[in-house]
Amino acid sequence: MQSNQKDKVQVITGNEACAEGALAAGLKFFAGYPITPSSEIAEILSLRLPRVDGRFIQMEDEIAAMGAIIGASLAGAKAMTATSGPGFSLKQENIGYAAMAEVPCVVVNVQRGGPSTGLPTLPAQGDVMQSRWGTHGDHPIIALAPHSVRETFELTIRAFNLSEMYRTPVILLMDEVIGHVNEKVILPGPDEYEIIQRKKPDVPPEEFLPYKHTESCVPPMVSFGEGYRYHVTGLCHDETGFPTNDPVEIDRLLRRLNGKIEVHRDEIIDVKEDFLDDAKIGIFAYGSTARSARRAMLLAREKGIKVGMLRPTVLWPFPEKFVRPMGETCSHVIVPEMNLGQMAHEVEWATCRNAEVVKINRVDGEPISPQQILDKILEVAS
Amino acid sequence: MFEYAKYLRLNKFPLIWCAGCGDGIVLKAMLRAIDKIGLSNDEITMVSGIGCSSRLPGYVDFNTLHTTHGRAIAFATGVKIAKPEMTVIVVTGDGDATAIGGNHYIHAARRNLDLTVILFNNNIYGMTGGQVSPTTPVGKKASTSPYGNLEPSFNISGLAQAAGASFVARGTVHGAHMLEKFIEKAIRKKGFSVVEVITPCPTAYGRRNRMGTAVNMIQDLKENAVTLKKAAKMSPEELEGKVVTGVLVDIDKPEYTEEYAKLSEQLKNKVGVD
Incomplete structure (x- = not known):
C-alpha cells in the first residue's frame, strides 16, 4: 500500500459512512429525531453540517423531520433524514407526499427488530416491504440496501443521485449490523464518484409546467425563490400542479408517477x-x-x-x-x-x-x- | 381601490369557500399587509396544511406549498432554514395547527423560528363536515359532539405565548383593518409570530348551533370582541365568552436562523474539526 493511500485508511461504522456519503453527495439539510440505532448519523451531521454551509436541526418528532426535509428540498437543498423502525412508520405519510409531489429526498432507515418498539439495539430486515408499500396508495419508490461500510458510503451517494434524477424519495435500508459494524475502509475521493443535480427547466417562467408529462416521465424542477412561482400539493394535480378531480388527469398523473421508475428500471436496478x-x-x-x-x-x-x-x-x-x-x-x-x-x-x-x-x-x-x-x-x- | 389582482391567481377562482365564510376577509387583509411591506411575490413562500383555510395558498401567486394535515409548520421549518432570506407565511386552522399539528406549533414557537403563522380559528373542522375541534366552546354542537361539547377549549394564542413566540396577536374578521395591521407587524417581526383570527363558519358550525346568518355571526364577533385595554379592567366573569383582541405579545429575542448563521460563521473561522 502506498503511503498516501495508507493515510486514507479509516476504521469507521456504517452510520459514519452514511453521514460521510451524504456530505459527499452535497447534503445541505438534515432533520432528524433521536432513535436507536441510527442516532450517530444525526450526531455526526450536527457536528459537520454547520461547518460546510449546511443546516442541521433536531425536530420535535419523526413526522416533523420528514416534513422539514421536504420543505428544505423544495427550497433547493439536498436533504436527508435518518431513523429506524418506529420512526420510519411515523414518516410514512410524508414519504407519500414526497412521492406524490415529486420532491427529491433521502430517508435512511437503520433497521432494528420489530414490530412496534421491538428490539432497539438489535438487527432485523423487517422493513423491506414497508419501504416498498409503507405509505398508502400506488406510489413510486426506490430502496437501496448496503452490505458493508464502504458500500454504505457509495449507496448514500447513489441514493441522492437517484432522488435528484427521478424526483422521488429514496430509502436507504441499512440494518443495525451495517450501522454499527466497524470496518477498515478507504473512502473514494471526489473524482471517483459522480454527483447528479436535479434538472432545471429550460423554459421561461410563463411557459413552465411544474408537473409536465415529459418523455422521461420526470419533469424538470425549480427551487422556491428562483422566479418560477408554482403550487405544490399532495392532492392529485394536473401538469400545472393545481388540484384536479378530472379522471383523465388523475390517471395520467398516477401512471406517470409510477411509470417513471418502470421506464428507468434498468438504469436503477443493480445486482x-x-x-x-x-x-x-x-x-x-x-x-x-x-x-x-x-x-x-x-x-x-x-x-x-x-x-x-x-x-x-x-x-x-x-x-x-x-x-x-x-x-x-x-x-x-x-x-x-x-x-x-x-x-x-x-x-x-x-x-x-x-x-x-x-x-x-x-x-x-x-x-x-x-x-x-x-x-x-x-x-x-x- | 387596492389592487389585489397582482397577488392572485385569478384563473383559480371562484374560491372553494362557502358563502359567508370569513376566510376571504383574512386573505384580503393579508394581501394588503404584504403590499404595505413591499414584498415581491417571489420573496414569499406560503405553506398550509389541510382544511378550508389551508386551501388559501392555491389562490395566491407566491411560492405555494399545500402539505399534509397538521404539518405545515414542519414543512415551513425546512423551507425557512434552507432559505432564511425567504419570507415564510403559514396559513392554518384551529384543528390543523393545534390538534394534529400541535407539537409543531409549540416547538416552532420555542425555537423562535422566523415564521408568520396566520391561524384561522373557526371553532370547527369545516372541510370534513363540522366535527368538534380543540377550540369548539363547551356545550356547542358539532357532528361529533351531537349532545354538546364536553371538552374545554385551547387558548391558542396563549399557547404560542407560553411556548415562546415573539409576536402574538388576536383579531376577528369583523376588524379587518386591525387584522391587516396585526399581519403586517407579524411578518415584519423577526421571530415566531402568530396572528389568531376568529372567523365564522356559518355552514358547519353556525347552522348546527343556531347562530343565524353569516352576518349575524360577524355581528356577534363585533359584540363579543373586547380590546386588550378594556379587558384589563374586566373581571374573569365579565370576560366569559368574550374574545380579547389586540397585540398580546411583542418582544425581541434571538431568532433561530440568525443564531444558526452566527454559529456557522464562528465555526468557519475555526480551523479543523474538533
Whole structure:
C-alpha cells in the first residue's frame, strides 16, 4: 500500500459512512429525531453540517423531520433524514407526499427488530416491504440496501443521485449490523464518484409546467425563490400542479408517477453476481445477511458444491430480470433474511417457481450465521 | 381601490369557500399587509396544511406549498432554514395547527423560528363536515359532539405565548383593518409570530348551533370582541365568552436562523474539526 493511500485508511461504522456519503453527495439539510440505532448519523451531521454551509436541526418528532426535509428540498437543498423502525412508520405519510409531489429526498432507515418498539439495539430486515408499500396508495419508490461500510458510503451517494434524477424519495435500508459494524475502509475521493443535480427547466417562467408529462416521465424542477412561482400539493394535480378531480388527469398523473421508475428500471436496478455461471444452488441475499451468505457460499464451494449468489444493492424496484435466470439454472434458491420471508415471496414469483425457494429466517435479534446458511446448502445439496 | 389582482391567481377562482365564510376577509387583509411591506411575490413562500383555510395558498401567486394535515409548520421549518432570506407565511386552522399539528406549533414557537403563522380559528373542522375541534366552546354542537361539547377549549394564542413566540396577536374578521395591521407587524417581526383570527363558519358550525346568518355571526364577533385595554379592567366573569383582541405579545429575542448563521460563521473561522 502506498503511503498516501495508507493515510486514507479509516476504521469507521456504517452510520459514519452514511453521514460521510451524504456530505459527499452535497447534503445541505438534515432533520432528524433521536432513535436507536441510527442516532450517530444525526450526531455526526450536527457536528459537520454547520461547518460546510449546511443546516442541521433536531425536530420535535419523526413526522416533523420528514416534513422539514421536504420543505428544505423544495427550497433547493439536498436533504436527508435518518431513523429506524418506529420512526420510519411515523414518516410514512410524508414519504407519500414526497412521492406524490415529486420532491427529491433521502430517508435512511437503520433497521432494528420489530414490530412496534421491538428490539432497539438489535438487527432485523423487517422493513423491506414497508419501504416498498409503507405509505398508502400506488406510489413510486426506490430502496437501496448496503452490505458493508464502504458500500454504505457509495449507496448514500447513489441514493441522492437517484432522488435528484427521478424526483422521488429514496430509502436507504441499512440494518443495525451495517450501522454499527466497524470496518477498515478507504473512502473514494471526489473524482471517483459522480454527483447528479436535479434538472432545471429550460423554459421561461410563463411557459413552465411544474408537473409536465415529459418523455422521461420526470419533469424538470425549480427551487422556491428562483422566479418560477408554482403550487405544490399532495392532492392529485394536473401538469400545472393545481388540484384536479378530472379522471383523465388523475390517471395520467398516477401512471406517470409510477411509470417513471418502470421506464428507468434498468438504469436503477443493480445486482452483484458471484459464481452464478455454473451454480446449481443459488442464494439471494442483501444487506448484512449477504455477508454471511457469501462466506457460506465460499465454504460450500470448498466442498465442491456449486453455489452462486445474487446480491441486489437496489431492492426496489425489484431486479426480477436477474432473478428469473436463477430459476432456470438452479434447482434451489436460498433466501436468508432477518425477517419471516419478505423477499422470498418476490424471489418465488420472479423465478416463476422453476426453482425451489428455500427460506432461512431469523427474527430473534441475532444475525444469520454463515454456518446456518451452509447447513441449509448441505441439506439442499444432499 | 387596492389592487389585489397582482397577488392572485385569478384563473383559480371562484374560491372553494362557502358563502359567508370569513376566510376571504383574512386573505384580503393579508394581501394588503404584504403590499404595505413591499414584498415581491417571489420573496414569499406560503405553506398550509389541510382544511378550508389551508386551501388559501392555491389562490395566491407566491411560492405555494399545500402539505399534509397538521404539518405545515414542519414543512415551513425546512423551507425557512434552507432559505432564511425567504419570507415564510403559514396559513392554518384551529384543528390543523393545534390538534394534529400541535407539537409543531409549540416547538416552532420555542425555537423562535422566523415564521408568520396566520391561524384561522373557526371553532370547527369545516372541510370534513363540522366535527368538534380543540377550540369548539363547551356545550356547542358539532357532528361529533351531537349532545354538546364536553371538552374545554385551547387558548391558542396563549399557547404560542407560553411556548415562546415573539409576536402574538388576536383579531376577528369583523376588524379587518386591525387584522391587516396585526399581519403586517407579524411578518415584519423577526421571530415566531402568530396572528389568531376568529372567523365564522356559518355552514358547519353556525347552522348546527343556531347562530343565524353569516352576518349575524360577524355581528356577534363585533359584540363579543373586547380590546386588550378594556379587558384589563374586566373581571374573569365579565370576560366569559368574550374574545380579547389586540397585540398580546411583542418582544425581541434571538431568532433561530440568525443564531444558526452566527454559529456557522464562528465555526468557519475555526480551523479543523474538533
